[in-house]
Amino acid sequence: MPTQHENLFKGSLIILLFMILGMVVIGGLTRLTGSGLSIVEWKPVTGILPPLTLEGWSQEFSKYQQSPEFQKINQGMTLADFESIYWLEYIHRLLGRVLGLILLIPTFLMIFKKEHRELWPQLVLLWVLGASQGLMGWLMVKSGLAQDPHVSPYRLAAHLFLGFAIFGVALWMTLSLYREQIQIERRGFSLKAFKTLRNLSLLALLLVLLTAFMGALVAGLKAGLLYNTFPLMGDTLIPHEVLTQTPWWTDLFENPVTVQFLHRLLAMSTALFCGWIWIYQRGLEIPQRLSHTFLGIGIIAFLQLSLGILTLLYLVPIGLGVLHQGFAFILFGSLVYGVFLILNPRSI
Numbered sequence: 193m194p195t196q197h198e199n200l201f202k203g204s205l206i207i208l209l210f211m212i213l214g215m216v217v218i219g220g221l222t223r224l225t226g227s228g229l230s231i232v233e234w235k236p237v238t239g240i241l242p243p244l245t246l247e248g249w250s251q252e253f254s255k256y257q258q259s260p261e262f263q264k265i266n267q268g269m270t271l272a273d274f275e276s277i278y279w280l281e282y283i284h285r286l287l288g289r290v291l292g293l294i295l296l297i298p299t300f301l302m303i304f305k306k307e308h309r310e311l312w313p314q315l316v317l318l319w320v321l322g323a324s325q326g327l328m329g330w331l332m333v334k335s336g337l338a339q340d341p342h343v344s345p346y347r348l349a350a351h352l353f354l355g356f357a358i359f360g361v362a363l364w365m366t367l368s369l370y371r372e373q374i375q376i377e378r379r380g381f382s383l384k385a386f387k388t389l390r391n392l393s394l395l396a397l398l399l400v401l402l403t404a405f406m407g408a409l410v411a412g413l414k415a416g417l418l419y420n421t422f423p424l425m426g427d428t429l430i431p432h433e434v435l436t437q438t439p440w441w442t443d444l445f446e447n448p449v450t451v452q453f454l455h456r457l458l459a460m461s462t463a464l465f466c467g468w469i470w471i472y473q474r475g476l477e478i479p480q481r482l483s484h485t486f487l488g489i490g491i492i493a494f495l496q497l498s499l500g501i502l503t504l505l506y507l508v509p510i511g512l513g514v515l516h517q518g519f520a521f522i523l524f525g526s527l528v529y530g531v532f533l534i535l536n537p538r539s540i
Contacts, residue, residue: 201307204297205366212359218284220514227277229261234330261341314365325354345412352408367532376479378537385476390534392469397527399462404520406455415448416508422501466493489526496523
């Protein structure tokens with residue numbers, strides 16, 4: 193029977209997972225509402241409290257008025273308008289701090305109660321990734337506080353990738369705690385089939401991350417507001433602006449039209465590949481639960497593609513944009529779950 197400490201250990205990691213997904217949603221809202229540059233200082237400790245008086249709000253607004261975003265874009269903003277964007281960024285940063293507090297629970301249990309010490313490497317990695325994410329978040333914001341009131345697309349992509357890494361490690365740790373309950377039997381099934389599915393799943397994970405990387409560049413370059421048609425981009429499949437910048441390798445990452453085109457191409461390839469994996473595995477000798485997992489992955493992949501298309505067609509509305517970003521993590525997580533099942537069978 194699980195002990196109270198073990199239940200607390202498991203519960204804290206499950207809460208951590210849902211909070212990471214919450215951070216993804218709040219982060220998407222922050223970006224899409226233009227709230228990310230509202231707090232122009234990074235105070236990891238003292239910044240935990242928001243302004244509590246009119247004087248405090250006036251001071252924060254005065255700092256924001258010195259930023260290029262206010263001077264070039266939001267010159268007509270009032271104090272009340274500023275408060276509305278400030279709160280989203282504040283909540284986003286506050287959730288990051290709360291995530292650290294939640295992570296202290298399994299850390300203390302592991303150190304003082306010797307709970308699941310086999311997961312020590314993953315826990316240390318989570319702390320390193322979390323600290324790196326906080327720093328990268330500030331570096332991203334700082335890039336938009338110089339002359340150009342827009343964050344660096346590359347730093348935005350790095351911020352997103354660290355989010356995927358944190359979510360992936362936390363999910364793998366949580367699945368490890370429930371290994372006995374979710375393990376599948378390999379005995380009686382083809383070892384070759386398991387290896388094939390493992391390789392295909394890892395390739396699908398790579399495609400998801402490449403698609404997400406280009407999606408982050410789309411967001412950073414505001415490329416989602418160009419060519420809001422599908423499947424054609426304007427009147428053609430490949431618009432004439434693609435690969436028009438030199439050198440060509442910078443065009444792949446800095447030309448908004450090329451970036452949107454590559455994101456479309458990768459998104460469709462990812463969905464088709466995930467769907468093909470499900471069709472392919474139906475002819476293999478694998479456990480039914482694993483087969484159902486890949487059916488779910490295929491459905492999620494096509495839902496994600498549909499959300500992306502709708503987001504594009506409707507000029508990136510906030511609701512669809514946030515759902516599209518969140519579903520990327522759900523697709524990523526479902527593939528991580530599939531890989532975990534393949535690599536952790538009950539018997540060989």
